[in-house]
Amino acid sequence: MRAEVLKGHLDGLLLATLAEGPRHGYAIKEALRTGSGGRFDLPTGTVYPALHRLERAGLIHGSWSTVNGRRRRSYALTAAGRRTLSDERSSWREFSAAVTALLGERPWPAAT
Amino acid sequence: MAGRNLSDSASSDAVADYLAAVTAKLAVPAAARVAITDELRDGLLEALEAHQGRGCAQAQATAAAIAEFGDPATVAAAFGPELGAVQARRVALGLLVTGPLVGLTWIAAVAVNALPPWRHQLIGPWLALPLVGVALALAGPALALTVATTGRLSRFVHRATLPLTAATVAALAAVVADLTLLGIITGYALTNSESYVWAPVVFAAGASLTRVTVAGRAARRCLAIRAALT
Numbered sequence: 001m002r003a004e005v006l007k008g009h010l011d012g013l014l015l016a017t018l019a020e021g022p023r024h025g026y027a028i029k030e031a032l033r034t035g036s037g038g039r040f041d042l043p044t045g046t047v048y049p050a051l052h053r054l055e056r057a058g059l060i061h062g063s064w065s066t067v068n069g070r071r072r073r074s075y076a077l078t079a080a081g082r083r084t085l086s087d088e089r090s091s092w093r094e095f096s097a098a099v100t101a102l103l104g105e106r107p108w109p110a111a112t
Numbered sequence: 113m114a115g116r117n118l119s120d121s122a123s124s125d126a127v128a129d130y131l132a133a134v135t136a137k138l139a140v141p142a143a144a145r146v147a148i149t150d151e152l153r154d155g156l157l158e159a160l161e162a163h164q165g166r167g168c169a170q171a172q173a174t175a176a177a178i179a180e181f182g183d184p185a186t187v188a189a190a191f192g193p194e195l196g197a198v199q200a201r202r203v204a205l206g207l208l209v210t211g212p213l214v215g216l217t218w219i220a221a222v223a224v225n226a227l228p229p230w231r232h233q234l235i236g237p238w239l240a241l242p243l244v245g246v247a248l249a250l251a252g253p254a255l256a257l258t259v260a261t262t263g264r265l266s267r268f269v270h271r272a273t274l275p276l277t278a279a280t281v282a283a284l285a286a287v288v289a290d291l292t293l294l295g296i297i298t299g300y301a302l303t304n305s306e307s308y309v310w311a312p313v314v315f316a317a318g319a320s321l322t323r324v325t326v327a328g329r330a331a332r333r334c335l336a337i338r339a340a341l342t
Contacts, residue, residue, distance in 0.1 A: 026159055043187065044180050045134065048190075049190045049191045049193070050190075053193075054267075056266060072154045
C-alpha cells in the first residue's frame with residue numbers, strides 16, 4: 001500500500017508505533033508493516049521525511065546515539081505527541097464506527 | 113546479525129552509492145546532509161541485517177535492503193517538502209533576528225546625525241521612506257505565516273510551497289527595505305553638504321548591504337526549492 005493511500009492517517013500511525021517506547025526509523029517502518037499484517041509496506045526511505053516533519057511539529061523528539069559503531073537516530077513521543085495520538089485514536093474510533101454502521105453487512109432500517 | 117559490519121566491499125559500495133544518489137538530490141547544508149546520510153545508512157544496514165537474518169547472502173540482502181528503501185529519486189522527493197519547510201523557517205528566523213538589529217543601526221544613524229526623519233521631516237530622498245514601511249508591512253505577516261506554517265501548525269498545512277512562498281516574500285521585502293534605505297542615504301549624502309558622523313551611517317549601510325546579499329540569496333534558494341516541488 002502506497003503512502004498516498006495512507007494520506008491523512010500516516011501521522012497517527014507513525015505516532016502509534018511510538019506509543020510503547022522509542023524506536024529508530026527502520027524499526028518504525030517495520031512496526032507499521034508488521035502491525036498492519038504487511039498491508040502498510042512503505043518504501044523505507046520515505047518514512048524518514050515524515051518523521052522529520054513530526055519532529056518539527058513537536059510531536060516526537062529525536063536523539064542520536066551510537067549503536068554498533070554507527071550513528072542512530074531514535075524517536076520518542078513528546079507530551080504533545082501523546083495528546084495528538086489520543087485525539088487521533090478518538091477520531092478514528094468515531095469515524096470507523098460510523099463507516100461500519102453504514103457499510104457493515106446489516107439490514108438497513110426500513111424507510112417510513 | 114545486529115552489529116555486523118559490511119564485510120563485502122561490493123555491498124559497502126552499493127550502500128554508499130545509494131546514499132550518495134539520494135543525498136545528491138537534496139539541497140541542504142553540509143551538516144544536514146551528514147545527519148540524513150547517517151540516519152539513512154543506519155536504516156539501510158538494519159534492513160540489510162534483517163534480510164541476512166532471514167537467510168540471504170550479503171549481496172542479496174544488500175539488493176533487497178536498497179529495493180526496500182525505494183528508488184533514490186522517490187526518497188529524495190519525499191524529503192523535498194520537509195527540507196523546503198526547514199529552509200523557509202531558517203530564512204524567517206534569520207530575518208526576525210536581523211530585522212530589529214538592522215533597524216536599530218539605521219535609527220542610530222538617523223538620530224546621531226539628526227537627519228530629516230529625526231526632525232519629523234520627509235524631504236528630498238527621504239520622501240521614499242514610506243516604501244520601507246510598505247516593505248515591512250509585507251514582511252511582518254509573511255514572516256508570521258512562515259513561522260506558523262513551519263512549526264506546530266505544520267501538520268495542517270497541505271501546500272508544501274506555502275512557507276517557501278511566504279519566506280520568499282519576506283526576504284524580498286527585506287531587500288526592498290534595505291535598498292530603499294541605501295538609496296535614500298546615498299542620495300541625501302550626495303545632495304547635502306552637511307558634516308556627518310559617518311561611523312553609524314557606515315555601520316547601518318554595511319548591515320543593510322550584508323542583509324541584501326544574504327536575503328537575496330535566501331530568496332533565490334527558496335524559489336529554487338519551491339520550483340522543484342511544483
